[in-house]
Amino acid sequence: MDNIYKNGTYLKENPTWHAEDSLWKAEQILTIMNRNDINPKTVCEVGCGAGEILHQLYRKLPENVIFSGYEISPQAFALCQKKTNDRLKFYLKDVIEDTKAYFDIILCIDLFEHIEDYLGFLKKIKEKSDYTVFHIPLDISVNKVMFRRLIKRREKFGHIHYFTKETALASLKDAGYEIIDYNYTHLGPVFLEQGLGAFLLKYVRNLFYLIHKDLTATIFGDYSLLVLAK
Numbered sequence: 622m623d624n625i626y627k628n629g630t631y632l633k634e635n636p637t638w639h640a641e642d643s644l645w646k647a648e649q650i651l652t653i654m655n656r657n658d659i660n661p662k663t664v665c666e667v668g669c670g671a672g673e674i675l676h677q678l679y680r681k682l683p684e685n686v687i688f689s690g691y692e693i694s695p696q697a698f699a700l701c702q703k704k705t706n707d708r709l710k711f712y713l714k715d716v717i718e719d720t721k722a723y724f725d726i727i728l729c730i731d732l733f734e735h736i737e738d739y740l741g742f743l744k745k746i747k748e749k750s751d752y753t754v755f756h757i758p759l760d761i762s763v764n765k766v767m768f769r770r771l772i773k774r775r776e777k778f779g780h781i782h783y784f785t786k787e788t789a790l791a792s793l794k795d796a797g798y799e800i801i802d803y804n805y806t807h808l809g810p811v812f813l814e815q816g817l818g819a820f821l822l823k824y825v826r827n828l829f830y831l832i833h834k835d836l837t838a839t840i841f842g843d844y845s846l847l848v849l850a851k
Contacts, residue, residue: 643673661725672701762842
């Protein structure tokens with residue numbers, strides 16, 4: 622599966638590398654950090670894609686914060702280059718292979734569902750930071766299973782592992798993490814469908830969410846889990 626990120630296949634399917642949703646993701650990251658009084662001086666994103674999440678955080682966090690992005694895809698790395706500056710650097714390498722790499726916080730945003738040995742990966746990056754923020758797509762839902770949408774996630778986005786809230790948290794615990802905080806997120810504004818049908822679905826979903834968050838995520842899908850761990 623690594624080949625699709627290195628040979629241009631993933632770029633062909635996702636030419637922006639999801640940069641348009643990066644501001645929203647950066648805001649989610651800041652919210653959970655602020656809620657837990659996390660004030661890092663060094664921030665790393667593993668699998669940083671086009672680098673736009675780090676760029677947005679660079680614009681919002683204090684001027685003494687240093688940012689590092691690691692990416693294995695040459696195509697994504699090329700997209701990062703125009704964002705490089707004195708406090709924001711990108712590296713075309715696997716952070717696990719960088720023996721000197723250590724950070725106050727690592728961001729692992731929509732990433733480990735792509736990785737074949739995801740538990741091994743989680744254990745290795747745990748040794749490289751004090752805290753980690755995960756954003757994990759919860760692909761398993763009644764909606765996606767009933768309408769056979771999991772295979773579409775695999776074909777377009779390269780997801781090879783699928784999670785519910787319970788299995789995502791259990792996987793992090795199995796890899797040795799202590800869960801500090803978590804919350805659901807529901808897509809990003811760029812991915813929200815338009816039209817009357819989408820509006821009615823959003824209304825029903827929001828109503829259900831007020832009553833029972835877990836059940837809403839399980840039935841309707843399109844939720845992710847934002848987790849702060851150490």
